[in-house]
Each structure stands twice: as structure tokens, then as C-alpha cells.
Amino acid sequence: MPPVAGADDWVLVTEEPLPVAEALDWAVLPSCGAVVTFCGTVRDHSEGRDGVVALEYECYREHASPRLAAVAGSARSRWPELGRIALLHRVGELGLSEVSVVVVASAPHRAEAFDAARHCIDTLKATVPIWKRERWAGGSDWASCAHEPREASDVSR
Amino acid sequence: MPPVAGADDWVLVTEEPLPVAEALDWAVLPSCGAVVTFCGTVRDHSEGRDGVVALEYECYREHASPRLAAVAGSARSRWPELGRIALLHRVGELGLSEVSVVVVASAPHRAEAFDAARHCIDTLKATVPIWKRERWAGGSDWASCAHEPREASDVSR
């Protein structure tokens, strides 16, 4: 399940439940005292829409993982002291409270781990070719909160 | 293992390995789309001290948990929209890469979850009566990076 042996970045796009605990364990290094994890979960409401019961994520399969890797690269260029970075995104149909995205960043100190994790999820949302459809009791539609896709190297937080 | 049924704060001081994955799962609520987790792990160095191989944490047992609860309370007063908060601290002897502290905060949106998790770990370090002894190949001593204890309500980040 983990990535290439020896690599310090782990990116994954999968229809299976995300390996949150494994990613968190994997990110721990003897040189790093701080591990920050962000999990995005399916929420029962979005901007202006109540009673959401499920989400469906679609991706540009060939380019989603490379764009996740670019997000990790942009974090490393800002915080060279980072230890490991995991960026995992689930696609397909997700029910309420299921985990859609996981970001893990480890660093010697907590300030960098927090800042890098925040940067990664912000940049992921703005750059990775993934689209979310919301389903509620009465119908379904694409999420209204969307971003014109940008390149990770152009995202300045 | 989880706290009082129905409670949205979970504080724990224990000599056992911390239930990281359980705390993360517990923090997920249908109304919350963001869960931020901070894990502090035993690092092989500290300020001016290389080759750290183990830590030993001592606490003022009767007052450590109440002070953790005060940290959670200070976060709630700043971010009333927070969902669940877990603050877990291990005591006793810990080896390299073991998890000494866990903070989990869930919220409808990621900004509040990140800010609250960061506030909690900063406030925990400044207010909870716990002391860390570092052991390295040649000896052991109390951590040099320590804070005069304050009250959670006085910590302004």
C-alpha cells in the first residue's frame, strides 16, 4: 500500500477507502517531531445546499496523481525541512462522513508541519483535476464551490 | 476507550500508547468537513542535544486532565463552530518515534480546524503540568525548552 520504497512523497488516487492510519504512521521519522494530518470528510451541507447525503468524485485519471505530486513539490520548495508528505484522494461514490482527501506532513517542528499541510490542501483544491458532484434528497449537481484550475507552482496561498 | 458518551471533548493522560486512529475516527461528524490532527513524536534531537534515544514524561496526575480540558475550553470559546476536540497525552517512558501527544479538532471548514488544532497544541505546551526528561547515549536531563506554566485562559497565541 505505501509508495515506492525510500520515497518521501506518497500520492494516491483510488476508489478504495483511504489508508489514513497507515499514512500517518508512514510519515513519522526519527528526525521529525511533528506530524500534521488533514482529513476532508463528506459533510451534510455545502454553501447554500442542505441535506447532502453523498458525493461523487470524478477525476482526470492520467493527470490527477502527477498534479498531487506537483502539490508536494511546491510544499518542499517552500519548506525544505519537511520529512514526509502524503496526499491521498478518493474518487467515486462517497457516503456521509467518509474521508475524501488526506494530507499528511511531517517536519522537525510543528510550525512547518502545520503550514505545509495547510498549503497542500489549499493548493490541491486549486490545482488537481477532480470534480465533485453533490447528491441530496431531491437531486444532484456539481459543487458550486469550484476553482478555475491553476498550476501548483502558481499558487501563492 | 472513547470518553463520556455524548461528550464532544475527549481528554486523556495515560501510560499506554495513544489511540490516534480512534480519536481521528471519533472526531468525524456529519456537520464537519474538516478534521485536523497533530501528533507530537519522539525526535532524535532537541535544541542543542543530538542522539536523543528516549523521553520520559512525568505529570501532576490530578491536574493534568483538568488542564487539558481547559485547553479544549479555550479553543471552544474562540471557535464556537468546532465539532469535536481530542487532547491526549502519554506519560512514562517513550522510545524514538513514539507518539507523545495527539490533538484532533473537527469543524465545518478547514480554516477553523487548522487554527484550533494549532491553538490547542501551543496552549497545551504552555499550560499543562507535564515535564519531559530526555535520555541520550551519555546521560539524561530535563528538557531545556520549557515554559513557565500559565493558565489556558491567559494564553493568547
Added chain:
Amino acid sequence: MPLLRVFGPARDAAGTAGEQFPGADVGAVLDAACERYGPGFADVLRRSAVWLNGEPATRAHAVGDDDEVAVLPPVSGG
């Protein structure tokens, strides 16, 4: 012929995930798609980014048989 891939709302508007279109540049491929899929697709296209083989492209980029043009409406991952 170059392949056109369309995603999210653009896929809904097109009624398909992708097909081949004739054309010597990105603009020609997009124009042919608008003609086949109609004004609903053209509306989505106006607020979408266009990639050629995974990189941002303009209408003037030349395309050949093995190239892939993609229409990316605003993304909403996370």
C-alpha cells in the same frame, strides 16, 4: 485525429466523456466539439481551462493524431 476529453459539467453537457475530432490545432478541435455538442457545451467551455496532453494550452497550439485535448471546468477536489 486528436482525442477530446471532457470532465464534470463539460461531460454532462457533451453527453460523453470523450471522442476524436478532426483539427490541426486546439481551437479547431474545440470548435468542432461546440458544433456537435451545442450551445450548452459552449457555455461550459467558456468558463473552463483547456489542457493539451496535461499542460495548459491555447487555441493556437498545433495538434496531431496522438494528442489529447481536455476541457476542465472549475475543479472541486478536496
Added chain:
Amino acid sequence: MPLLRVFGPARDAAGTAGEQFPGADVGAVLDAACERYGPGFADVLRRSAVWLNGEPATRAHAVGDDDEVAVLPPVSGG
């Protein structure tokens, strides 16, 4: 008699985790502890906080049989 509890470096300096000391206020308990444990303990005490029953206290706070005075050197949890 009030109980004195000492932690971390203060425990090392005292050579014990706690014991009872006579005294009608916090200051008297601390002075008795300094006398028994010596100048190493007094040094740690100077950079420590003092709690009475879990709340910050001053030397003037009165104490009785069921009270607990604690010496808290700078904390280092996390």
C-alpha cells in the same frame, strides 16, 4: 499538615516527590522545604510556579491540613 508536591527538576533537587511540612501559609511551607532540601531546591523554586490545590498561589495564601502545595518548574509537555 499541608502536603508539598514537587515535580520534574524540583523533584530531582528535593530527592523526593512530596512530603508534609508544617506551616500556616504557602510561604512557610516553601521555607521549610528549602531548609530541608538545601540551596539546589531553592534555586529551582525561584524559577518555578507554585500552586495551591491546583490553582496558582502566592506565599500569603493560608494553608491547613488538607491542602496541597505544589512546586511546578517550567513545563515541557507535548
